[in-house]
Amino acid sequence: MAELIWKGKPASLIPASSPHIPSPRPLLTQQVYMPESPQGTTSHDSPSTAWQNRLIWGDKTAFLPALLVDFAGTIDLIYIDPPFMTGRTFRRGAEIVYHDTWNNDLDIYLQWLYETLSTLHTLLSPRGSLYIHLDWRTIHYAKIMLDEIFRSGSARSGAGFKNEIIWHYQSGGNTRKYYSRKHDTLLLYTKSGQYCFHGERIARPRGQVRRNHMRKEIAEDGRITWTIRSSGRIYTYDEETPMPITDVWNDISHLHQKDPERTGYSTQKPEALLERIILASSEENDLILDCFCGSGVTAVVAERLNRRWIVGDQNELAISTTRQRLLTHELKRSFVLQQLHEQHSLFTD
Incomplete structure (x- = not known):
């Protein structure tokens, strides 16, 4: 089997239970946001046992290990839209949203991505699916990484690669030096052959x-x-x-500048994109994870479709934007704002 090698790559994947991994730092709940009515709870829920969705402020390298304690092997659907290694610094006005520069060092980016995908694989349930959303810059590296990470028993279990999805969109800008780049790529991987998929829902x-x-x-x-x-x-x-929907999606538009969905977050994706993924690859009450939540689209769509969710981001603007979007919708369940203990509180209301 082909393997991708880069400077600093570990000899093997480190098990989540390895004694060499330090104990994760705790996540502290700073705020609780309740729905106006209890329609999100089921008959056997009580205020002390009802599920609460989670909005987490922190770097994924810190909060994903904390999630392993309670959620290893339990996440039904993971969608991530991580940095693309664009070499750019994204801004909102004069405010820096995040750096996607990586010191122009591909090895640093690949190690970061590998550690992320390995941890997400551990969090994924046996029937779970993972979608990763990238573009031409690094999608080929991610494909080889995921082939390695999901390879265990894949020939017999049916785990591993399922689809390369092309999201083709019409947007402005063109070039005279090469063909205009007008698509992103999503890779779909599953932990086993017994995974959730309902193509009829999105036909x-x-x-x-x-x-x-x-x-x-x-x-x-x-x-x-x-x-x-x-x-x-x-x-x-x-x-x-x-x-049936094919693996080329050209019916979902990117967000235009005056689109009412727009929040001002520079890398925001349309709700229709996440709605298709969530409807096809999860059931109601399934648990969805997005550790690069950005504009909050995963949480918003998961909430509307009655899925449980855990989303997080290291950027304050991402957390603020996600929180605000959620609070303008009718909540089916309560959600909590959590963060690492050493950080200051984002909100006091």
Whole structure:
């Protein structure tokens, strides 16, 4: 099997229970935000046992080890949109949001990414799925890393790579020196062959566009059907027949400057993108993790779709933006704001 090597790579993955890993620092709850009504709790919940979603302020290298104590092997769906190694410093006005420069050292970035993906694999449940969202700069490195991390027993268990998804979008800007880059890539990996996937939930109506050399027929009542002959049989579909989603997503637009979803966070992704992922790869009440929550889209969509969630980010603006977005929606469950003990409190309300 091919292996990616870089300066500083450990000889093997370090088990989460290794005695060489220092005890994780505790996460302290600073604020609790309650729904206006208790519709998010089930009949057997009590105020002391009801699940509380988590918004965590801190670097993933600190709070992910803390999550291992209680959540190793329990996360049903992980979506991450980590830094792309763009070499840029992202700003909001004069305020620096985060640096994505890495001292122009690929080895540093690869070690950081490898440690992140290894820990996320440990957190993932046996039926869990992981989506990583990157672009042309580093997606090929992530693919080889994930092949290594998910390789254990994959031939028999069905674990490992499932899809390379192309998210193609129309945006401004072009170049005369090479083809314009207008897509991101998402990789889908699963911990076993027994994973959650519901393609039918995200299928789209076939519509009136001709596909696969089908013959179009219009009935007297105006209803459109499509027929095609294959292996001696005739297959008929109408325009409302669900059509499975492929691995090229060109029907979800990037966020335009005046889009009402926009929060001002520079790397914000559209809610439709996360809605597709969450509907396809999780059930209601499943637990979702995003350790680079940015604008908060994962938490917002997970909340709306009645999934439990844990999201975090090291950036204060990301936490503030996520918190504000959540508080403008109807909460199904309470959520807590947590942070590492040595940090100052972000909010006092």
